[in-house]
Amino acid sequence: MLRKSPPADALTSSAGTGRLPLRARLRRDWQLLAMTVPAVGLLIVFHYVPTLGNVIAFQDYSPYDGITGSPWVGFYNFQWLLSDPEFWTALRNTVTITAFQLVFYFPVPIALAILLDSVLSRRLRLFIQGVVYMPHFFSWVLVVALFQQILGGAGLLAQTLRQAGHEPWNVMTNPDAFIVLVTAQSVWKDAGWGTIIFLAALAAINTNLYEAAAVDGASRWRRLWHITLPGLRPVILLLLILRLGDALNVGFEQFFLQRDAVGAEAAEVLDTFVYWRTLMTGAWSYGAAAGLFKGLVGLILIVVANKVAHRFGEQGIYKRS
Template structure:
């Protein structure tokens, strides 16, 4: 007869523990050799184009000259880092512009795919949903050259919008080439190009939410807004946190192609960011060591932000991008 003290034990606790055998590396390699063979080209590409170039960061500590190479360029220690942090107004201006643009994109652009996914998910007609999704996804496949050209032909001084305003006797708006409107312009371009495509992950997360939760909330008297707040958003919270952490890793990367294509029309003072600073000083002016130092600092800051944000996510009970 089982005593009262042991009635609460589960079957797993009562059954004897079965020791798990650890599969040997040779066995696992032989078992998964075809999968490893299929993954080999991708691994080689990652090593060649992502990890091997990291060795080139050594020029951040050199007075690098391309015509004499890495091996013969003089070693200058931390002088390049001192040059960029010791009152370098161009670097500080680029850093400030980068942080402002990144902050605006996180606050304004990042929530837009979530709102778009929620609206698309609320559409009852699958046909309408597919048509709207197709239209919204198209800009993502356009290059920044095409996107900038479209905005110039629509909002430029001689564009469609100003031409229409002049035809009705109104004054036009100087948007393209106006330094005061530059932040608004690049934010709207980024939203138009990428918001539709970015909503795919949120739509996929929404499709995994159990419909019974909505039925239970409806029976409890919750309206559509309350269902969204207490069922929908908690259901996609993990993917929101994951993408936000990854976005923080790119906080110092705000779109080189987009900005370099429009930099000449608005001036470097308002449009210079860290990526264009590296290009203008490294490729154009030949300050290779200083440009490499900026790129190295940018990479280290990005890694620190990802690790810090992931740790904060663990504190609040989220998985983050990896488990510690």
């Protein structure tokens, strides 16, 4: 291939680029662009086109007429949504589960990380880490199936109780215990994986601080309180804020899989609501309205959470630039 060789400084991307004309930059960077295009194409088709597709929330959409042929109905679907008791049940369940997990799930990885960090033997620690990270890579179907085999009506616990002459007791179908069950499943699956970021933060704490405190007579617990926890504070705050920004996302599959066993009253969350209401009945626009509602509230929460993060002097998920 015949090619004019450009001046050397035009080849290096880290040197001053602002002065080069667009044509020269294109000639220099076309390969980089070509590498990016396929991924961007998929992103546009499967993210941005559906994002625009949310306009059907303002229509009475039917697949035969398409977006162009379906009648516009303004905010009708949203009015319907807000007067739908099942929607409020789903919203209430979602928010309750988030709040519950904030108290009973969120601190677990922190405690586990501190515990792991205190294990002196490196090999033992790596072994335990390997074990507790693992369930993160199991699918929800698998996790629910395992829980069912251990705690379900025909599971190991019931089997053991029955053989010991007790009345078996099925946790998997009890709506009142459902929130505890899903939190236990989340802890089992993801709390170990969640320790990674805290372990890294713990490793970054200067050990001289501990030594100086110990020399000054600070006990183990005082060191934990005055050195370890302040050292973890930025990470804890960051993850807390991220979690709040994600309050309407409690996960889909876990609830979808167990909704039949405990009933919609306890197990319906926003995502499963959209699924059952739309794909089962063909109310496309209504489902899109529910999805759009969730997406927009999520967007607001993330933006607010980041504002709060910046106020606390933390980075948040995006920087101000």
